[in-house]
Amino acid sequence: xxxxxxxxxxxxxxxxxxxxxxxxxxxxxxxxxxxxxxxxxxxxxxxxxxxxxxxxxxxxxxxxxxxxxxxxxxxxxxxxxxxxxxxxxxxxxxxxxxxxxxxxxxxxxxxxxxxxxxxxxxxxxxxxxxxxxxxxxxxxxxxxxxxxxxxxxxxxxxxxxxxxxxxxxxxxxxxxxxxxxxxxxxxxxxxxxxxxxxxxxxxxxxxxxxxxxxxxxxxxxxxxxxxxxxxxxxxxxxxxxxxxxxxxxxxxxxxxxxxxxxxxxxxxxxxxxxxxxxxxxxxxxxxxxxxxxxxxxxxxxxxxxxxxxxxxxxxxxxxxxxxxxxxxxxxxxxxxxxxxxxxxxxxxxxxxxxxxxxxxxxxxxxxxxxxxxxxxxxxxxxxxxxxxxxxxxxxxxxxxxxxxxxxxxxxxxxxxxxxxxxxxxxxxxxxxxxxxxxxxxxxxxxxxxxxxxxxxxxxxxxxxxxxxxxxxxxxxxxxxxxxxxxxxxxxxxxx
Amino acid sequence: xxxxxxxxxxxxxxxxxxxxxxxxxxxxxxxxxxxxxxxxxxxxxxxxxxxxxxxxxxxxxxxxxxxxxxxxxxxxxxxxxxxxxxxxxxxxxxxxxxxxxxxxxxxxxxxxxxxxxxxxxxxxxxxxxxxxxxxxxxxxxxxxxxxxxxxxxxxxxxxxxxxxxx
Numbered sequence: 001x002x003x004x005x006x007x008x009x010x011x012x013x014x015x016x017x018x019x020x021x022x023x024x025x026x027x028x029x030x031x032x033x034x035x036x037x038x039x040x041x042x043x044x045x046x047x048x049x050x051x052x053x054x055x056x057x058x059x060x061x062x063x064x065x066x067x068x069x070x071x072x073x074x075x076x077x078x079x080x081x082x083x084x085x086x087x088x089x090x091x092x093x094x095x096x097x098x099x100x101x102x103x104x105x106x107x108x109x110x111x112x113x114x115x116x117x118x119x120x121x122x123x124x125x126x127x128x129x130x131x132x133x134x135x136x137x138x139x140x141x142x143x144x145x146x147x148x149x150x151x152x153x154x155x156x157x158x159x160x161x162x163x164x165x166x167x168x169x170x171x172x173x174x175x176x177x178x179x180x181x182x183x184x185x186x187x188x189x190x191x192x193x194x195x196x197x198x199x200x201x202x203x204x205x206x207x208x209x210x211x212x213x214x215x216x217x218x219x220x221x222x223x224x225x226x227x228x229x230x231x232x233x234x235x236x237x238x239x240x241x242x243x244x245x246x247x248x249x250x251x252x253x254x255x256x257x258x259x260x261x262x263x264x265x266x267x268x269x270x271x272x273x274x275x276x277x278x279x280x281x282x283x284x285x286x287x288x289x290x291x292x293x294x295x296x297x298x299x300x301x302x303x304x305x306x307x308x309x310x311x312x313x314x315x316x317x318x319x320x321x322x323x324x325x326x327x328x329x330x331x332x333x334x335x336x337x338x339x340x341x342x343x344x345x346x347x348x349x350x351x352x353x354x355x356x357x358x359x360x361x362x363x364x365x366x367x368x369x370x371x372x373x374x375x376x377x378x379x380x381x382x383x384x385x386x387x388x389x390x391x392x393x394x395x396x397x398x399x400x401x402x403x404x405x406x407x408x409x410x411x412x413x414x415x416x417x418x419x420x421x422x423x424x425x426x427x428x429x430x431x432x433x434x435x436x437x438x439x440x441x442x443x444x445x446x447x448x449x450x451x452x453x454x455x456x457x458x459x460x461x462x463x464x465x466x467x468x469x470x471x472x473x474x475x476x477x478x479x480x481x482x483x484x485x486x487x488x489x490x491x492x493x494x495x
Numbered sequence: 496x497x498x499x500x501x502x503x504x505x506x507x508x509x510x511x512x513x514x515x516x517x518x519x520x521x522x523x524x525x526x527x528x529x530x531x532x533x534x535x536x537x538x539x540x541x542x543x544x545x546x547x548x549x550x551x552x553x554x555x556x557x558x559x560x561x562x563x564x565x566x567x568x569x570x571x572x573x574x575x576x577x578x579x580x581x582x583x584x585x586x587x588x589x590x591x592x593x594x595x596x597x598x599x600x601x602x603x604x605x606x607x608x609x610x611x612x613x614x615x616x617x618x619x620x621x622x623x624x625x626x627x628x629x630x631x632x633x634x635x636x637x638x639x640x641x642x643x644x645x646x647x648x649x650x651x652x653x654x655x656x657x658x659x660x661x
Contacts, residue, residue, distance in 0.1 A: 051652045182548035187536030220595035223587040389622035396602045401654040425515045455543040
């Protein structure tokens with residue numbers, strides 16, 4: 001009862017409600033502007049949370065995440081430009097519906113399925129995060145060491161595109177995370193005598209540089225594309241149509257939850273699996289790909305079912321499942337909090353206040369999403385030539401705000417160039433960021449294990465939990481190798 | 496170039512992957528043989544070599560080396576999907592790109608001397624001119640946003656940005 005009062009005290013603050021609403025509005029707005037991504041918005045919003053209370057700060061970022069996921073589907077449906085990779089599946093049926101004059105119906109289907117999936121995902125988060133954290137309380141340094149190994153391998157093995165490039169990106173991220181003073185011996189590592197690097201590379205300039213600056217560079221580097229105008233025409237979704245899609249929405253949400261809870265898998269896989277599952281089971285399977293409302297609903301359910309579930313490994317184990325949860329992890333750290341099983345013991349009220357806020361964000365998404373359908377053209381018609389200079393200004397101010405140093409602006413621009421080169425060479429940025437976050441955790445748990453055991457390596461195979469993690473780590477490596485050869489053979493055959 | 500040289504280049508399935516692999520290979524060699532031994536201090540007495548501050552950077556350097564070789568091999572043997580290659584862009588005029596670089600320099604070189612507001616206005620106007628914004632009222636944003644956002648940072652969020660010149 002005492003805890004409940006504390007939770008309500010933490011949650012029932014006007015700041016939290018404003019943060020959620022503002023977050024969802026920013027997310028939907030940014031998501032519905034082609035070329036801007038939810039990741040970019042979350043990265044840019046992070047410096048604004050410095051002076052906020054932890055609950056409001058995290059809820060703002062979660063709101064942007066959720067809004068961005070829905071916002072991405074608006075452009076996918078109306079102008080065949082997915083706002084996020086996960087929305088690529090939505091356009092398979094959404095865009096043909098828009099061409100047939102049923103854009104509004106597709107957008108409503110996307111919104112309703114997004115909200116329902118988001119709600120189911122949140123429920124899963126509330127139930128499973130606490131349960132998993134309870135199990136994780138039995139983990140020591142060797143168990144966490146293997147858990148981090150598993151997370152790294154699965155993030156790389158499931159990275160889109162080339163596995164070799166995913167691995168290289170993660171290794172580069174780990175390497176950069178080691179710059180600074182060594183945590184045990186205090187010796188300098190790759191600082192080159194620069195005192196700005198002694199305290200390691202700042203997370204926020206790296207983040208903004210990697211996810212916002214490349215888009216700006218690309219915009220000024222490439223040939224201008226004519227602006228496409230679109231309107232949400234037609235009638236909305238009927239109750240009968242929603243009922244018809246309900247089974248696919250629930251199944252898609254559960255697929256999203258399962259996939260989202262595994263670090264590294266992501267919303268894109270969930271959207272496509274949910275879509276193909278719905279197509280397989282639907283009596284209208286022949287209509288899929290030609291403008292089937294159930295296809296839009298299934299894709300969006302899979303996509304949004306991931307949102308709450310990706311927070312399960314983050315909150316219970318302290319392991320980020322994707323780029324956005326990695327940024328949210330950064331926000332926790334900025335506020336002096338470390339997600340993981342210990343947080344469930346020491347800050348339980350804060351976690352439950354967050355859960356309440358996350359549940360409330362689904363409701364806000366419904367309201368804001370409806371308004372976005374109405375006013376989409378107002379948002380999407382802002383020319384990027386006006387938008388990007390303002391985005392750059394936010395980037396610079398945000399990077400400088402971390403330590404009040406021009407060095408951080410340099411750092412941000414340097415990582416912007418790195419991010420641009422990544423895009424041009426096909427190296428994925430997500431494993432790089434996750435490597436940067438997991439690198440120090442990996443080293444810290446390795447050293448702690450060795451210190452505990454006095455250098456005895458058998459500590460790494462000390463019991464069933466470590467055996468389990470070793471098995472799934474090697475399983476994930478085997479899967480990655482299998483996928484590599486399968487993709488290579490498929491390419492050779494197609495050539 | 497001799498005809499055999501040309502045919503060797505033609506045999507490479509993905510030149511960009513090969514170039515990326517070579518660059519990363521060189522970086523890993525510099526790391527493993529120069530940067531890690533010279534720029535990472537190691538205590539004279541160590542109970543376990545795995546506790547050394549050099550241990551993980553060393554392992555990572557060698558792994559980068561190994562995987563960059565794999566990337567080179569991948570570039571030689573496996574062709575990329577040329578139709579859906581997201582790496583390729585159609586380049587626009589250089590003038591636009593150079594003005595963007597100048598705007599970047601304005602931010603890094605003048606941010607503390609001119610203050611956040613003036614550099615914000617200057618860089619935003621430059622970028623508006625780079626990708627020409629022909630609606631005159633839009634230039635009002637170039638004035639209003641730097642002022643508004645700076646004041647938001649300073650007064651609402653208590654983040655001290657440099658306000659005025661010097």
